[in-house]
Amino acid sequence: MKDYLATLVRDSRSQIAARNQVREYLQARILGSLQRSGAMIPLAFHGGTALRFLYTLPRSSEDLDFALERPSDLYDFHAYLSDIRRQFEAEGYQLRIRANDQKTVHTAFIRFPGLLYEIGLSAQLDEALAVKLEIDSQPPRGSILMTSVVRRHVTLRLQHHDRASLLAGKLHAILQRKFRKGRDIYDLLWYLSDPAWPEPNLILLNNALAQTGWSGATITAENWRGLLKERLHGADFASLRQDVLPFLEDPVEIDMLTWEDISIVLG
Numbered sequence: 001m002k003d004y005l006a007t008l009v010r011d012s013r014s015q016i017a018a019r020n021q022v023r024e025y026l027q028a029r030i031l032g033s034l035q036r037s038g039a040m041i042p043l044a045f046h047g048g049t050a051l052r053f054l055y056t057l058p059r060s061s062e063d064l065d066f067a068l069e070r071p072s073d074l075y076d077f078h079a080y081l082s083d084i085r086r087q088f089e090a091e092g093y094q095l096r097i098r099a100n101d102q103k104t105v106h107t108a109f110i111r112f113p114g115l116l117y118e119i120g121l122s123a124q125l126d127e128a129l130a131v132k133l134e135i136d137s138q139p140p141r142g143s144i145l146m147t148s149v150v151r152r153h154v155t156l157r158l159q160h161h162d163r164a165s166l167l168a169g170k171l172h173a174i175l176q177r178k179f180r181k182g183r184d185i186y187d188l189l190w191y192l193s194d195p196a197w198p199e200p201n202l203i204l205l206n207n208a209l210a211q212t213g214w215s216g217a218t219i220t221a222e223n224w225r226g227l228l229k230e231r232l233h234g235a236d237f238a239s240l241r242q243d244v245l246p247f248l249e250d251p252v253e254i255d256m257l258t259w260e261d262i263s264i265v266l267g
Contacts, residue, residue, distance in 0.1 A: 020060035067139035142204035182243030192265035
C-alpha cells in the first residue's frame with residue numbers, strides 16, 4: 001500500500017498537492033475501516049471532506065466529520081479507533097492516536113509518523129501527517145440521511161447528510177464561526193454556483209443555530225441569502241484566498257473568490 005502511495009504522488013504538481021493526495025488516501029482507508037466496523041449505522045458523514053468524497057468538491061479537506069444520528073448503544077468510538085489501528089499496523093504503518101470523548105464532540109488525531117519521509121515528501125524522519133476525526137455526539141435535529149456508494153481510492157458505502165442538510169451545515173459554520181474561513185467561503189461559492197443544488201434544510205439550520213446560541217432572526221427561505229451577505233460584507237478576501245489556496249485542485253479558481261462573485265451567487 002505504501003508503494004501505491006509513492007506512485008500516487010509521483011506526478012503531483014507540487015509537494016502541497018502531493019501531501020493532500022496522501023491525506024485523502026488515508027482518509028479513504030479510514031472511512032473503509034469505519035464502514036467495516038459498523039460505524040456507518042449510527043454515524044452520518046458531513047462537512048467538507050464529505051463534499052469531496054460524495055460530490056467531487058474540487059478542494060482537499062483535512063478532517064473527517066460525523067454526526068451521531070442513531071441510538072448511542074450502536075456507537076463505540078474506541079472500538080472504531082482500535083480497528084483503524086489494527087488495519088494500518090497490519091500493513092506496516094506506524095500510528096499514534098490521541099483521542100478525547102469527554103466533550104460533546106468526540107475527537108481523535110490519527111498521526112502517521114515517518115510516512116512522509118518514507119515516500120519522499122519530507123526530509124524529517126519524525127514528521128507526522130495527521131487525519132482528524134470529529135464526531136458530534138449531540139447533533140442538532142432535523143438532518144435528512146442518505147446512503148451512497150462511491151469510489152475514491154477504495155469503494156465505500158457511506159451514510160451521510162443529504163444535499164440540503166450539507167448546505168445547512170455550511171451556512172451554520174459561516175454564520176456562527178468566530179472568524180471567517182476561506183474554505184467555508186469557497187465551499188459556499190461552489191454550492192451556490194450549482195443551480196440544481198437544493199435550498200438549505202432550514203429546520204436543521206435553525207436547530208443548529210439555536211444549539212450554539214444564535215441571537216439573530218429565525219432563518220427563512222426569504223432572508224438567508226441576505227444574512228449571509230451581511231456576515232461576509234467587509235471580509236478580507238485576500239486572507240480568505242490565502243487560507244483556501246493550498247487545498248485547491250486548480251489554483252486558478254482562487255481568482256473567483258471575491259466579494260463580487262459572492263454577491264452574484266447570493267443575489
